[in-house]
Structures are given as structure tokens and as C-alpha cells.
Amino acid sequence: MFEVWTMMRKEFAELAGNRRFFLVFLIAVLAMAFIPSLTYTHHHAGLGGIGVTFLAFYIPFAAVIVVANTAPDLVLHERVGHTLDYLLTTRLSDRAIFGAKVMTAFLVGYVAAMLAVGAQLLAVAILSRNGLHWLYLAVPSARIIVFGVTAGASLYVAVVGTFVALRVGEQRAAYMVTILSVFVLAVPFIVGWIPLSLTTQGVGRDAEGLAIIALALNVIGLRLFRRDMLVLYLQE
Amino acid sequence: MDNHAIECVGVARKFGARNAVSDLNLGVPRGSVFGFLGPNGAGKTTTVRLLVGMLRPSAGTIQVLGHDPRTEGDWIRAHAGVMLDNVGLYDRLSAQQNLEFAAQVARLSPAEGRRRIEAQLKRVDLWDRRRDRVSGFSKGMRQKLGLARALIAEPELLILDEPTAGLDPSNIVMVRELLVSLAEEAGRTIFLCTHLLAEAQRICDQVAIIQQGKILAIGDPHRLGDQGAPTVRLTLTGVDATAITHLTLPDQVTVQPISGNDWRAVLGSEEEVETVVRALVEAGVGVRAVIPEQVSLEEEYLRLVGGDNHV
Numbered sequence: 326m327f328e329v330w331t332m333m334r335k336e337f338a339e340l341a342g343n344r345r346f347f348l349v350f351l352i353a354v355l356a357m358a359f360i361p362s363l364t365y366t367h368h369h370a371g372l373g374g375i376g377v378t379f380l381a382f383y384i385p386f387a388a389v390i391v392v393a394n395t396a397p398d399l400v401l402h403e404r405v406g407h408t409l410d411y412l413l414t415t416r417l418s419d420r421a422i423f424g425a426k427v428m429t430a431f432l433v434g435y436v437a438a439m440l441a442v443g444a445q446l447l448a449v450a451i452l453s454r455n456g457l458h459w460l461y462l463a464v465p466s467a468r469i470i471v472f473g474v475t476a477g478a479s480l481y482v483a484v485v486g487t488f489v490a491l492r493v494g495e496q497r498a499a500y501m502v503t504i505l506s507v508f509v510l511a512v513p514f515i516v517g518w519i520p521l522s523l524t525t526q527g528v529g530r531d532a533e534g535l536a537i538i539a540l541a542l543n544v545i546g547l548r549l550f551r552r553d554m555l556v557l558y559l560q561e
Numbered sequence: 562m563d564n565h566a567i568e569c570v571g572v573a574r575k576f577g578a579r580n581a582v583s584d585l586n587l588g589v590p591r592g593s594v595f596g597f598l599g600p601n602g603a604g605k606t607t608t609v610r611l612l613v614g615m616l617r618p619s620a621g622t623i624q625v626l627g628h629d630p631r632t633e634g635d636w637i638r639a640h641a642g643v644m645l646d647n648v649g650l651y652d653r654l655s656a657q658q659n660l661e662f663a664a665q666v667a668r669l670s671p672a673e674g675r676r677r678i679e680a681q682l683k684r685v686d687l688w689d690r691r692r693d694r695v696s697g698f699s700k701g702m703r704q705k706l707g708l709a710r711a712l713i714a715e716p717e718l719l720i721l722d723e724p725t726a727g728l729d730p731s732n733i734v735m736v737r738e739l740l741v742s743l744a745e746e747a748g749r750t751i752f753l754c755t756h757l758l759a760e761a762q763r764i765c766d767q768v769a770i771i772q773q774g775k776i777l778a779i780g781d782p783h784r785l786g787d788q789g790a791p792t793v794r795l796t797l798t799g800v801d802a803t804a805i806t807h808l809t810l811p812d813q814v815t816v817q818p819i820s821g822n823d824w825r826a827v828l829g830s831e832e833e834v835e836t837v838v839r840a841l842v843e844a845g846v847g848v849r850a851v852i853p854e855q856v857s858l859e860e861e862y863l864r865l866v867g868g869d870n871h872v
Contacts (some may be wrong), residue, residue: 326664327668331665331666333663334662334665335651335654335662335665338654338658338662339651339653339654340652342694343653343655406649406650406651406652407645407647407648407649408649408650408651409649410645410647410649411643411645411648411650413615413643413650414613414615414638414643415638415639415663415666416635416639416667417666418635536663540734548570552614552615553615553616553617554612555614556616557611
């Protein structure tokens with residue numbers, strides 16, 4: 326755990342010096358805060374419980390945008406700068422190196438999502454001139470979407486983004502594959518294998534499912550990207 | 562305790578059908594400076610990766626500081642400082658932050674980490690630039706910072722892969738002086754992959770020349786070229802070529818003309834030089850000078866790897 330924390334501190338120090346990251350972070354937070362706020366204040370009278378719950382989906386979306394940018398970048402920056410080769414010569418374990426990247430990308434996305442929630446509540450209060458109120462957070466299923474689905478989606482994208490970038494090694498391709506992996510998640514709902522449900526039980530199941538898939542992919546990724554295998558990928 | 566810091570026996574590593582390293586046998590004594598010389602693509606970097614457990618050998622056994630990189634790679638990486646040919650510094654971080662990360666990875670206490678960071682940055686003359694981002698550093702500064710990072714854990718074994726690659730002459734001198742000072746520190750083993758043969762000859766206790774994954778020669782850099790028969794250059798007076806060719810000499814000794822009064826004696830052993838001089842004097846030939854001939858490391862390197870692989 327100490328190694329993961331060491332790596333994560335380095336990752337955050339690097340992100341602090343990355344202007345592109347801050348730009349994407351800011352755009353995602355502001356866009357996901359103000360677009361739904363404007364929708365809400367515009368349709369205030371017409372939005373029922375379902376409509377308000379739908380607004381909650383902007384939050385995991387904000388997280389996905391930020392994580393899909395951050396996770397591949399954390400790896401590709403190391404590949405291009407040959408710092409990944411350096412890391413592989415240190416005592417840090419493979420799990421610490423990649424686990425820290427997944428955790429960092431996940432946390433960054435989750436924090437962005439939570440900031441978007443705060444900004445939304447503030448924006449709605451200002452735009453509607455009705456003072457602060459809980460908006461969709463008053464609805465239990467929406468709370469699961471905001472906190473649970475956001476966590477599951479962030480973890481899933483963080484895992485996919487990290488390991489895809491390790492294998493692909495090219496910025497645009499890694500970003501594309503990561504974004505496509507999010508759409509892959511929609512397939513079971515579109516095909517009808519999993520019925521779409523906005524009930525508390527339904528979204529709770531979706532959040533759990535996402536987290537399980539993400540954790541399973543993480544285990545597979547750590548097994549596939551052993552040190553000696555990774556060196557071969559870096560040589561390609 | 563094993564007196565070898567590194568020991569490779571019959572080590573091979575294949576990438577597909579290509580042999581990157583084959584039948585590698587070498588022993589690096591503890592506390593010595595070992596030069597690993599060879600042209601680009603000879604297998605030097607693959608060997609470094611095998612030593613620290615980044616790659617697994619296809620065949621053979623490796624022991625580094627008495628541990629097997631296949632099963633105890635973590636231990637080896639914790640006790641060896643490695644600097645690869647691409648130094649791999651974090652451009653978005655300052656010089657100090659780069660070393661702080663290395664100190665944390667080495668699990669140094671914050672106070673000890675600060676002490677060593679200051680010592681290493683001063684050693685490589687980067688203390689005044691410690692807060693500057695590495696992205697603004699020259700190649701020479703990066704190499705020096707990479708060396709400082711490799712030293713932060715005060716490792717028993719230092720593995721340096723082309724520490725002077727891509728540097729201009731002034732930076733080469735700077736890094737060379739740093740290597741000389743490191744080599745003078747007792748107890749540390751340095752495994753140095755380099756293109757700088759003069760420097761290898763100056764600071765290495767032993768060198769190996771590798772090409773296409775195979776070791777072509779190994780030994781003392783000052784005597785690597787003398788592995789054949791010893792030779793001396795003779796400057797003679799009153800030369801009578803017929804008399805010289807009819808000298809009574811041991812079987813393996815020959816005396817051949819070079820030009821004018823200069824001749825070369827190829828000996829069976831260094832002690833036979835006396836026999837040759839005595840025979841010449843007895844034949845009425847004056848001997849003005851006897852100079853042992855030594856093949857430089859560079860000459861031997863070029864002879865072994867071929868003229869196309871200039872260093």
C-alpha cells in the first residue's frame with residue numbers, strides 16, 4: 326500500500342504541472358454543471374421525478390470524460406518520456422505502478438463529478454432564484470446514480486484506459502478505445518439483456534455490476550501486464 | 562559471500578527467432594568497474610534488462626548480488642541503481658521532485674531523503690537548479706540528474722547504460738569525471754555499458770566486448786589486445802638481415818622486419834625478450850631500443866567488431 330501511495334503522490338504532482346489536464350477537468354466540471362442546470366431551470370414546471378433523475382446522469386458522464394482523458398495520459402506520458410522503463414528498474418511492484426494509475430484516474434474522475442454536483446446545486450439555486458435545494462439528490466435512485474454509478478463508471482474507464490494505453494501506446498487510439506469501451510457498456514441495455522430501470526434497485530444493481538466488471542478487468546490487466554511482458558510491448 | 566556481484570552462465574535471450582544475447586558467460590567481481598562494450602544492437606541493453614529482472618532469460622542462469630533476477634527481481638532492483646540509455650526523468654517535475662520520488666521509492670526516511678538529495682544534487686552540480694522543471698534541462702544536465710537518481714539509494718551495484726550517449730564533448734568530460742569519482746569510491750560495483758573506449762580503458766578494471774549477443778573478448782582493458790603473443794619493437798644498428806634471419810632462437814620466437822632499422826620480435830613469453838637481445842648482440846647487431854608493443858583497447862575493439870561499427 327505504501328508503494329501505491331508513493332506512486333499516487335507522484336501522479337498528483339505530475340498532474341499539478343499538466344495544463345491540458347486542468348483544461349479538460351475544468352471544461353468537464355463546468356459543462357456538466359451548467360447544461361443540466363439550465364435544462365432544469367428552463368423546464369422547471371414540466372420536469373417530473375424521472376426527468377430530475379435523468380439529470381443525475383450528467384454526473385457519471387462528467388467523471389467518464391475526465392477519466393477517459395486522464396487514465397491513458399498517465400500511461401502514455403510515461404511511455405513517451407521513457408519513465409515507464411525507469412519505473413520497471415525500481416523496486417516498485419507492477420501492481421503498485423498500475424494500481425496507482427488506476428486509482429489516480431478514478432479519484433480524479435470522481436472528484437470532478439462531485440465538484441460538478443456542487444456546481445449544479447449552486448447554479449440551479451442562482452438561476453432559479455429559489456435558494457438552495459437538493460434537486461435530484463432528494464431522490465434515492467438518483468443518489469445511487471450520482472455516487473454509485475459514478476464510482477463504478479470511473480473505475481471501469483480508469484481500468485480500461487490504463488491497460489489499453491499500456492498495450493496500444495498511441496494517444497488517439499488509446500482515447501478512442503477507452504471511449505468505445507463506455508459505449509460497449511450500453512450494449513446489454515440496448516439489446517435488452519438487462520432491462521433499463523431507474524428504480525433504486527435497478528440502478529443499484531447497475532452500479533454494483535459496473536464495479537464488479539471493473540475489478541475483474543483490473544485483475545486480468547495486472548496478470549497480463551507483468552513486468553517482463555510489458556518490456557516486450559515497450560520494445561515494439 | 563560470493564565474490565562476484567554479477568555472474569552469468571550460458572545466458573541466452575531470444576526475441577522470436579533472433580538471438581539478442583547468446584551464451585553469455587561473465588563474472589563481475591564485487592567492488593570492480595566493469596565495462597560492457599559493443600556497437601548499437603549488440604545486446605547491451607537486453608543484458609541490463611536481464612540483470613535487473615525486467616526480462617527473463619531464454620536459457621542460462623544469472624546471479625546478481627547473489628540473487629536470481631527471475632525469482633528475486635524485486636530484491637535486486639532494491640539494491641541496484643540503474644540508469645538506462647533513455648534516462649527517463651519526469652519533465653513536469655523539478656529536479657528535486659524527481660529525486661524525492663526516487664527517495665520515496667527507496668523507502669528512505671524524509672530526513673535521510675533530504676540529506677541524500679542535497680548531497681547528490683551538489684555532487685552533480687545541480688543544487689542551484691533544484692527547483693527548475695526538468696523539461697528545461699539540457700541533455701548533459703539530464704544525464705547528471707539521472708546519475709544522481711541512480712545513486713540516491715546508495716546502491717551496492719550501479720548499472721549504467723550509455724551514460725554519455727548523445728552528449729557533446731564538454732558534457733562527456735563532465736560525466737566522465739563523475740564516473741571516475743564514482744569508480745574511486747570503494748566497495749561499489751559499477752557495470753558500465755559505454756561507447757567511450759578511452760574512458761573504459763581509464764576507469765574499468767575489466768571490460769567485455771559484445772557483438773550480436775556474443776562476448777568476443779573479456780579481460781583487463783590494458784591487456785585485452787595482448788591476448789595473443791607478446792611483441793616488442795626493436796630499433797637495431799649494424800643490421801645484417803641474413804644474420805638476423807639465421808639467429809638461434811626458441812621455436813615460437815620470430816624476428817621480422819618492419820622498416821629500416823625497426824624490427825618486431827614475436828615472443829612466446831615476455832621473458833624471452835632477453836634471449837632475443839642476447840642472440841642479436843652475439844650476432845654483431847646493435848640494439849638501441851626495445852619497446853613492448855601494446856594494442857590499445859580501441860584497436861582491439863575495432864579489430865573484433867569490424868571497421869563498420871565505429872564508436
